[in-house]
Amino acid sequence: MQEIELRPEEFALFRTYIYEKVGIALSDQKSTLIKGRLNKRLNQLNLQSFRDYYDYLLKDENAEELSLFVSAIATNVTSFFREGAQWKWLEQYLPQLIRMKSEKKIRIWSAGCSSGEEPYTILMFLEQHLHDFDTWDIKILATDISTKVLKHAIEGKYEAKGVETLPSEIIKCSFERNKNAQSYYQIKSSLREKVLFRKYNLVTDPFFFKNKFDMIFCRNVMIYFDDVTRHDLIGRFTTLLPKGSPLFLGSSESLTSHRESLKLLGSSIYQRL
Ligand SMILES: C[S@@+](CC[C@H](N)C(=O)[O-])C[C@H]1O[C@@H](n2cnc3c(N)ncnc32)[C@H](O)[C@@H]1O
Known part of the structure; x- marks a missing residue:
């Protein structure tokens, strides 16, 4: 070469x-x-x-x-149930979210979803914690700038070593396994159908969204952005969150602006005021 x-x-x-x-x-x-x-x-x-x-x-x-x-x-590194403390927080928050809902409909955005572990974790989490999960209309919008990672995410196939560390009830409940391909697991189709994967550039693509989200995850994406870009993007996220709803950032990320509209709850989780 x-x-x-x-x-x-x-x-x-x-x-x-x-x-x-x-x-x-x-x-x-x-x-x-x-x-x-x-x-x-x-x-x-x-x-x-x-x-x-x-x-x-x-x-x-x-x-x-x-x-x-x-x-x-940039890095596409991700994993299932990344940022453990946030999932613990979500367990406490879920009853409140359910009380707030007049319809059994949940909409979530995983912005910068990489190869899909984050949006699928959200569904695994809800499947474990909503006792009537099947009766809810749940949709996750999962976006990334990289076509390569989105291809992987849509397929939903993951190497055994990244899956087998998960609790066995989650593996049993959320994955399918092909007898002829034991080295990987695939997310079961009923979960894959709940995710809409789209190529989307958070910095330059227009904010076309008609409806708000019950929560937004944008974790470990803004690490490369400068203050101006971060400020602008967070401002746009706040317009898409109803009052009381959470915005999840990566554990090494924090907000230096928008304090009037977002309150830190801990573990890089911010609540829309
Ligand atoms: C480190 S991964 C984070 C994945 C996941 N959110 C997590 O925390 O595990 C960062 C992702 O952000 C995506 N990304 C970087 N800049 C972006 C942009 N301007 N618009 C959309 N996605 C972007 C990258 O392609 C990468 O997949």
């Missing part, structure tokens, strides 16, 4: 482009990371320089290459 250099002026082009398109603010140190992670891609595309790759990105109308670029520089 030919090693292609990333010149400072080329890095500057990517920095501006990726900030405008995805809200990711790249520090100078990320130059080495971009060079290392994208060299293989340039070789695959038969491109001679990062400038050529930049031009290629600009011509990519469906944003497929942008999606690959983001996957190369």
Whole structure:
């Protein structure tokens, strides 16, 4: 493989482009990371320089290459029942949510859902804790910028090692297993049907939503965003949450703005005021 250099002026082009398109603010140190992670891609595309790759990105109308670029520089790491304290909190909150509902309808957004473990965990959780789960109309909107992770999420197949650490009643209740493919588990179809997976860029795509959500999860997504992008996105989330409803962030994330509309309840859970 030919090693292609990333010149400072080329890095500057990517920095501006990726900030405008995805809200990711790249520090100078990320130059080495971009060079290392994208060299293989340039070789695959038969491109001679990062400038050529930049031009290629600009011509990519469906944003497929942008999606690959983001996957190369950001992390898609996720897992079932990530951020354990938040699920404990949700257990306490669920009776209140049920009391608030005039219809048996729950709508949740998993924003930056990666390969699907987060939206499926929400359903597993509800299946375990709502005694009349089957009688509820539950829909999860699960969005991500990366086509690659969304493909995995829609399929809902997960390696045994990531599933077998879950309690056995959840494995029994929420997964199916093919006798001929013992190395993975698949989320059962009745749960998969409750999730609508969509490609969606949280920074540049329009907020087209007609209805509000009972809760929003946007965990470990805004870590790369700068304050302006974060502030803007949180402001838009608040318009989609009815009073009293929770917004879940990642455990390393906290809000420095919007204190008048969101109150910290602990464990990076914020309540719409
Ligand atoms: C670390 S994963 C978090 C997955 C899950 N929320 C969790 O906490 O386990 C971050 C995800 O955010 C997505 N992402 C990054 N920037 C985005 C943007 N501008 N719009 C939508 N998704 C984005 C990435 O593709 C990645 O799948």
